[in-house]
Amino acid sequence: MKRLYLLTLLLLYSGFTSAESLYNDHGFYLGGKLGATLIDIENKASDDNNQPDKDPSTASMGVLLGYNINHFFAVESDVNYLGKLQRGPDSGNLMVFSTYLVGRYYLSDRAAVYAKIGNSFMDNDLNLSGGIGLKYQISSKWELDTGYRLIGDVPNVEDDLYEFSVGLNYKFGVTQKSDKVVAPPASVIVPITINSSTLFKFDSAEIRDPSALAKLAKKMRMSQEAISVDIVAYTDNSGPAAYNLKLSKKRALAVRDYFISQGVHEEAINTGWKGEDNPIASNKSRAGRIKNRRVEVIYINNDVVYQ
Structure with missing residues (x-):
């Protein structure tokens, strides 16, 4: 049981380095689950016939209510029927x-591992409890939740209870980020700020969707009056500041290299990286952090600046 709590605390701590997610899930969620329980009976001898007694296992079910405090942490309460203990009196x-x-660590835009630690109240006894699991975002409102937990020292038998469960959570007030890049009119250069989650692979400087950059590179090649192009990359404040600065540098250089590969003169390009500086929205919400993860391209043409 100590190992489970150590793993739980480790995952709670690692939530501080949690990466990007597809949804702004700040707020309440309500869920239901089905599963199975197993009580680890240490004394296998039956009081009646001295024959080995199997560890009791039954089906379980429950409901839960939770609240996502921020990008990293949540609080959760649940009520569960853990089956019928069938062992003598x-x-x-x-x-x-x-x-x-509960602490979360995002593996991708949709999937996150979690760990939780707390207390369980059973038969007028308060017992330490902890668990780990995986959540997967099925849609903007619905979330699949699979998990394992341990409740220590079950009353009457004084042994540990294990539960394995699968459930669905409904999340209130959830919004999905927009990956759309507004294409500029054919004859006019317009301001452009590109969402990093759309442009790059997860937590990477590898370009996965260059369509917005391709349109801008075409305009640069066609215009003979261009003086220079400035590229500045930003991140949100998730994770260490030094790491964010390094990531923004890699992303700015990746955009520069793409423009050069498309025929834009290298001498005309200036690059910059600001990490988590100069946010354009609040980093306290998921939606704000998504906006702050961006690449800004400033196209200078004859003393007229388009950003």
């Missing part, structure tokens, strides 16, 4: 009420 239904602190 201690037979009876197991009901438990639990509260947890």
Whole structure:
């Protein structure tokens, strides 16, 4: 059980380096789950016939209510029926009420591993409890939740209970980020700020969708009056500032290299990187952090600046 708590604390800490997600999931969520429980009976001998007794296992079900505090943490409470303990005079239904602190680490735009630690109240006893699991965003509102948890020292038998479950969570007030890049009119150069989540692969400087850059590079080649092009890359404040600055530099240079590969003169391009500086939205919300992860391209033509 100590190993589970150490793993839980490690994942809670690693939530501070959590990366990008496709959805702004700040707010409440409500869920239901089905699963199975297993009680690890240390004393295998039956009181009646001294025959080995199997660890009791039954189906389980429950409902939960949670609140996402920010990008990294949530609080959660659940009520569960953990099955019927069938062992001599201690037979009876197991009901438990639990509260947890939950930490997330995003593996991709949709998937995140989580760890939780807290307490479970059962038969007038308060027991330590913890768990780990995986959440996957099915749609903007619905989330698949698979997990494992351990409740220590179940009353009457004083042994640990394990639960494996699968459930669905409904998230209130969720919005999905927009990946659309507004194409400039054919005969006019317009301001352009490109969303890094659209342009680059997850947590990387590798370009995955160069369509917005291709349109701009075409205009640069066609215009003979261009003086220079400035490229500046930014990140949000997730993770260490030094890492964010390094990532923004890599992304700015990747955009520069793409323009050069498309025939834009290298001498006309200036690059800059600001990391998490100069945010254009609040970093306290997921939607704000998505806006702050961006690349700005400033095209200078005869003393007229288009940004």
